Amino acid sequence: MNNIKKLTKKDILKTAFRHFLGVTTFNYDTGIAPTIVWELFPVLRKIYSNDDDLVLSLDNHFRYYNCNPWLSPLITGATLAMEEKDGVKSIEAVQNLKTGLMGPLSGIGDTIIWVMLPTIFGAIAGSMGKNGNPLGMWLFLAVFLVCFFLRPYLYFVGYQTGTNLLSKLGQKLDAFTDAVSVLGIMVIGSIVSSTVNVQTGWTFQTGGVKISLQSILDQICPSLLPAILVFVLYYMLKKKVKMATLILAVIVLAMVGAVIGLFKA
Amino acid sequence: MNNIKKLTKKDILKTAFRHFLGVTTFNYDTGIAPTIVWELFPVLRKIYSNDDDLVLSLDNHFRYYNCNPWLSPLITGATLAMEEKDGVKSIEAVQNLKTGLMGPLSGIGDTIIWVMLPTIFGAIAGSMGKNGNPLGMWLFLAVFLVCFFLRPYLYFVGYQTGTNLLSKLGQKLDAFTDAVSVLGIMVIGSIVSSTVNVQTGWTFQTGGVKISLQSILDQICPSLLPAILVFVLYYMLKKKVKMATLILAVIVLAMVGAVIGLFKA
Amino acid sequence: MNNIKKLTKKDILKTAFRHFLGVTTFNYDTGIAPTIVWELFPVLRKIYSNDDDLVLSLDNHFRYYNCNPWLSPLITGATLAMEEKDGVKSIEAVQNLKTGLMGPLSGIGDTIIWVMLPTIFGAIAGSMGKNGNPLGMWLFLAVFLVCFFLRPYLYFVGYQTGTNLLSKLGQKLDAFTDAVSVLGIMVIGSIVSSTVNVQTGWTFQTGGVKISLQSILDQICPSLLPAILVFVLYYMLKKKVKMATLILAVIVLAMVGAVIGLFKA
Amino acid sequence: MGLTIKEIVLISLLSYVYSLDRHSTQIAGKITILYGALAGLILGNFKQGLEIGATLQLMSLGVANLGGASMPDYPMAAIISSTIAITSGKGMAAGMAIGLPVGMLGMNFDVLVKLINSAIAKRAQNFAHKRQFGKMTRTIPLATLIYPLESTIPVFIAIVFGKSVVQAILDFMPQWFTVGLNVAGGMLPAVGFAMLLVYMPLEKYGYWLIVGFVATAYLKIPVLGVALLGAAAAIHLYQSIANKKVSNQVSENNSNLTEEDMEDE
Amino acid sequence: MGLTIKEIVLISLLSYVYSLDRHSTQIAGKITILYGALAGLILGNFKQGLEIGATLQLMSLGVANLGGASMPDYPMAAIISSTIAITSGKGMAAGMAIGLPVGMLGMNFDVLVKLINSAIAKRAQNFAHKRQFGKMTRTIPLATLIYPLESTIPVFIAIVFGKSVVQAILDFMPQWFTVGLNVAGGMLPAVGFAMLLVYMPLEKYGYWLIVGFVATAYLKIPVLGVALLGAAAAIHLYQSIANKKVSNQVSENNSNLTEEDMEDE
C-alpha cells in the first residue's frame, strides 16, 4: 500500500451515516458485524482496488464485533485510517484494536447512553407526564436529538486519532498489535463473565432446608457455567463444527434445560 | 534413568488401594505425607534399584503434603509417571507439582465431597429419617459407595496425564518446574490466609464502646497474625530449629494465649 | 563521593530532634517537605562541601513528601545513609525511596498512632473522665510520652538499615532505584484514590425518584473525579503552568462548584 | 374495540417506526412516554396516552439492554396500552393488562429476530466470497427492515384481536418455551465470544483470558476497570517488545550494556 | 444403664469402625444418620436410632473439616445419643444431652491425635534414613489403628459411666484447656506451611507468595480463583523461559531477529 490519502472528508461522513444501520443487524454469531461491513464497504472498495484484498478485509469485518453504537465510530474511524495506510497488512492490528476497545467503550457508552440519560430524563419526563405535562418528554427527546446530531462527528475523531497513532507508531506496529491483543483478550475474559448468562435452577428443598446448586457453584467459581459454555463452543469451533450447528445446539440445550428445570432464566 | 516402562497396571492399582490409608496419618508437620510414602513405597522400590536414590525420593515424599484424599490420586499418579521416567532428577519437579496442585484440587474436591454432596444428601436423608423413613439414608450411602468404587480409577487418569505431559514437555522440564513452583507459591500464599486461624481476643469494653483489637488488625491487614506466625516459623526452621520444638512452642503459645485471653478460638 | 563516614551519632540525633517540626509546615504543594529540608539541612551541609551539590540535594528534598511523622524517620534515616555514601549520584534513588515508602509507612503509622491508640486510650480516658476520674487521661498521656521518647531512636534504625542495604546492593543500585520507583508509582495510584476527595453533589429528585450523579459515576469508575483532577493538574504542570496558579484555580473551582452545588463536601 | 382501519394502519406504522428507530438511529428508543402520547394523539386523546406512557416510563427506569441482551419492550407496551385504554374506554388499567404482558414477551421475539439475523449475515458473507458485492450490500439492510416486525406484529394482533386472542396465544405458549427462549437469550452471546476467541492469539497470550475472567467473576470489577488493567499490561508488553527490538538492533552493531539493562521490563 | 457387655463391645466396635472409615476409606464418614440407626439396630430399636441420627444429620449440615481443621464429631454424637436414649428409656433429649457435648469435645481429641501422628511420622522417616524400609512401612499404619481411638474411648466412657462421669470430666477440664486446644488447632497448620516453604524456591519466586496472600487476605478470592491466576502467571513464565532457551540456541547459530521479538513475553 502507498501513503497517498485516498479518503475524503465526504467519504468519512458517508460512512458515519451508513453506521446508522445500528443494531438492526445484531445476531448471535457476529454481533453487529454486518452493520460494520455495510458502513465500511464504500470506503473499503476505494482503498482496495484489488478484489482479493477487498474480500480479505471484508471477511475480517464480518468477524464478531459488538460495541455500543454511539461510541463504535471511535473504533471504526481509527481502523479506517489503518487500512487506508497499510491495507491488508493492517488486518491483524485492525482486528485486535476492534476487540480490545469494543468492551471498554461499550462499558462507558452503555452507562451514559442507556442508563444515565434515560434514567435522569425518564424520571423527569415520567413524573411530569403523570400530571399531564408533556414538557419533560420534549426535553428527553431534545437531549437525544442533540446527541444524535453530534454522533457522526465521532467518526472524524476516530479517524484523526488513528492517523496520529499510526504516524507515531512507525515500524513498531507489530508490538502495538500484540499489546492491543492482550488488552482485547483480557476484556473478553471479563465480558464473558458479565454478559453470558447461564444459571442452573436445580434446588433441593427438603426438610425446610433449601439448597440451590447455583449458589454452591458460585462458591467454587462464579460464572463457572458461562465459562464452560464458551470453552466448549470454542473447542467445537476449533474442531471445525459449523456455527449454525452450534447455535441450534445451544437453543436445544436451553429449551430442554428449561423443560427439565436444569436452567433458569 | 532409562525410559523402559517399569510399572504395570497392577502396580498402579495396588498404589491406588494403599492410598486408602487416607487422612489417618494427618499430622501438623507433614500433613498426610506418611500416607503418600506408604502408598508409593512398593512402586518407588521398583523404580529405584539403588537404595540411596530410594531414600532421596522417600525423603521428598515425607515433606508436607495435604490434599483432598479423593482428588490426590490425580497428583500422585502424575508424579509416579515422572519418577518412573526421570528418577531422582525429577524430584524437584515432583515436589513443585505436588505443592502447586494440592491447593486447587483440595478446593474443588472439598467443595464437592465434603460440602456439596453431604449437604444435599444429608438434607434428604435427615428430613426423611425424622419421619422414620431410612430411604434417604440408604441413598446417601449408595452415592458415596459409587464414588468410592470410582476413586482408584483416578490414579490411572493421573498416571496417564503425567505420561502424556512428560512426552510433550521434552527437554523443557525445568521451565515447567519453575512455572509450577510459581503456581504453588501463590497457592500457599492464599491458603495460609484461609487455613491458618489465629485471632486475638483482646477487646476493650469501656464506656459502652467495645473495641476489638482483631477488627483493628483486620483493617490494617487481614490475616496478619497467621502471616506473622508462618513467617516466624519459617524463619525458625531456616535457623535449624527443630520441628518438634516449634510444635511444642505453638501449643504452649496457644494455651498461654487462651489463658490470658490473648487468643480466641 | 568517597566512602569516609562523615556523620556522627550526634549528627543523627540532632536531625531526629529537628524532625519535631512535624506537620507544622504541611502545605498542599509539597506536603511536609519543608520540615524534611529543615531537619536534614545541617547534615546535608556536612555531606556536600560544594554549594551546587547542596542545592541539588535540597531541591530534591523540597519536592512533595508526606508521611506519618512518627515513621518518617525510618525513610529519611535511610536516605541519609545513601546521600552520605553516594552524594548527588544517589538523588534519584533517594527520591524513589521516599515516594515508595511514604505511602505504606503512613498506612501503618496512621493506623497505629492516629486510630488505634487514640481509640483505645481515648475510650478509657473518656469513660473514666465522665465519672470525674482523671486516671485514664494520665494513662493516655503517659502512653504517648513513652512513644515520644522512643521516636528519635527510629532515625538510627533507618540510618543503619540504609547503610546495610547499600553495602548489600553494591553496584546494583540502579536496578534498586527502578524497582522502588515501581513500588512508589503503584502506591501513588492507590493514595490518589484514597486521599483526594472530589464528589459531585448533583442529584435529580423527580417523581419520588432520587438519582445522584456521583453514584452513577461510581458505577462506571470509582474515584473517577479525583483521578481526572490529578491527571489535569499533572498535565498542566508538564505544560509549565505555575504551582501557585494551579492552587488558586483549584480553590476557585471548589468555591464555584460549592456555590452551584456541583461539588459536595 | 372500535378501531377504524386507518387507525389500525397508523398505530401499526407507529410501532414500526418506533422499533426501526430504536435499533437504527436510536433517537427515541428509550422514550416510552413519547409512544404512549403519540398513540394517544392518533386516537384523539393525547393526554391519556401521555399519562399511560409516563407510568410505563417510570416502570422502565434502570432497565437497559446491553451487550446484545434482550429486555421487556416498554415503548411497545405503551403503544398497546394507550390504544386499548382509549378505544375500550376502560382506562389505563385495562390497557396495561394487555400492554404489559405483550411488552414482556417482546424479549422473546427479540431472541427470534436475532436468530434470523444470523442467516442474513451468513448470506451476505457468502455473496462477498463470490465477489457479488452489490448483492451483499443489498442483503444486509434486509435485517433492518425485518427487525421492526418484532414490534409491529404483536401490536397489530393485540389491537385488532384484543384481550381474548392475546390471552389465547399466551395460554398456548407453554411456559418452558418462553423460559427456554430467555435461557437461550442468556446463552447465545457465548457463541459470538467463542468465535471471537478463535481469531485471537490465544497460544501466545491466552493466559490473560484467565486474568480478565477472575477480575470480573470473583472480584466483580466492571469491564472498564478490567480494561484499565489490560491497558497497563498492554503498555508493559509494548515497551518490552519495542525495546527488545531496539536493543537487538543495537547489539548487532556494538554491544551496548546500558541499553540492555532496561530492555526486559 | 442396662447395657450388656456384648452391647458395650458392639457399640464400641461400631464407633471404631466408624472413625476408621471416616479417616481412611471415607465412605460413610459424613453419614451421621447411619450411625444413629446402626447403634439403634444393635440395641434393638432401629427406628429411634434412625430418628436421633436424622436430627443430628440435619444439625451437621454445612459443617465440614477441611485443610486439616478439626470439627465437632456428629456421628460419634449420634452413636452416644442413640445408645443412651434407648437404654435409659428417657428418649432423644436425654441421649443428646450427653451425646452432643462429647461430640463437640471430639474436636479437641482430634488435635491430640494429630500431634501423636507427628511422632509416628518422624519415627517412620528415621527408619527410612536407616534403610529399614520394612520397619518404615509397618510404622505408618500405626496411625491408622490409633486414630479411631479418638472416638472409641469417649464413646466407651460415655455409654459405660454415663452422664455423671462425663460431666465430671467436662467439669475437670478447665475452659482454657479446651479453648487452648482449639486455638492450637487453628495455629498448628502454620507449621506445615512453614516447612513447605523451606523447600520452595523463595529466593527466586518468593514475591508470588505476597500476591497469593493479598488475593485471599484482602480480596477474599477462594483458593481456586488464586490458582487460576497462578496458572496464568505460570504459563507466562513457562513461555518466557522456554522461548528464551530456543532463541538463545538460535542466536548461537545465526542472529534471528523475528524470533527474538517475542521471546520476552
Add this chain to the structure above:
Amino acid sequence: MGLTIKEIVLISLLSYVYSLDRHSTQIAGKITILYGALAGLILGNFKQGLEIGATLQLMSLGVANLGGASMPDYPMAAIISSTIAITSGKGMAAGMAIGLPVGMLGMNFDVLVKLINSAIAKRAQNFAHKRQFGKMTRTIPLATLIYPLESTIPVFIAIVFGKSVVQAILDFMPQWFTVGLNVAGGMLPAVGFAMLLVYMPLEKYGYWLIVGFVATAYLKIPVLGVALLGAAAAIHLYQSIANKKVSNQVSENNSNLTEEDMEDE
C-alpha cells in the same frame, strides 16, 4: 463572661501550646480530655473541665486526620467549651453550644493555614536557590509559629466575645464558603500528587499507576495491601534487571546457556 485578663491570656496560651504540640511534637494532640481539664484547672474547676473534655473525647473516637486531610478540632472545642461552661456558670450544654461549632470550623481554618504554608515553602526554596541558606532555615519555622494561630484566634474570639459574636461570624460566613473550603480541602492534595508524578519515571513505569489505582478504587484494597503487591512487582523487576546485567556480562566473556535460562524472570 467574667474572665480576667490573666485568664484570657492563659487560656489563649493553652490553645497555642496545644496546637503547637499537636502539629510538631505530637504528644497530646489527640488527648482532647486533657485540654478540657487544663482549661478547667486554669479557671479553678478541674473536675467540670475534665468531664467536658471526657465527653468530647468520646465524641472524637475514630476521627483522625490522615494524609493531610483536615478534621474537626476537638481539643479546641474542649478548651472553649470548658471555659464558657465554667465562667458562664451555665454548665456543659452552654459551653458545648459554642465550643462544638467553632471546633467544626477548625477544619476550614486548617485549609487556610495550609495555603499560607505554601507561600512560606516557596520562599524558603527561593532562598535555597540564592544560596542564602541561613535565611532558608530561618524561614521554614515561621510556619511552625504561625500554625497554632488556627486555634488561638478562634479561642480568643470565642472566650472574649462569646456566643453573640461567634454566632454573628458564623452567620456572616455564607454556607457556600465553608462548603467550598471543605471541597477545596478534599481537592488540594491532588496538587501535591500531580507534582510528585512530574518527578517519577512515568514514561517507563507509568502503567503501574493504573494498577495501584484500580486496586484501591475498584477493589478497596488499603494502601498497605497495594504496597505489598507493589513490593512483589518491585522484587520481580529488581531480579530481572540485576540478572540481565549479570548474564550480559557473562555472555560477553563466553556464552553460558544455563545462566541465561533464568535471566528473564
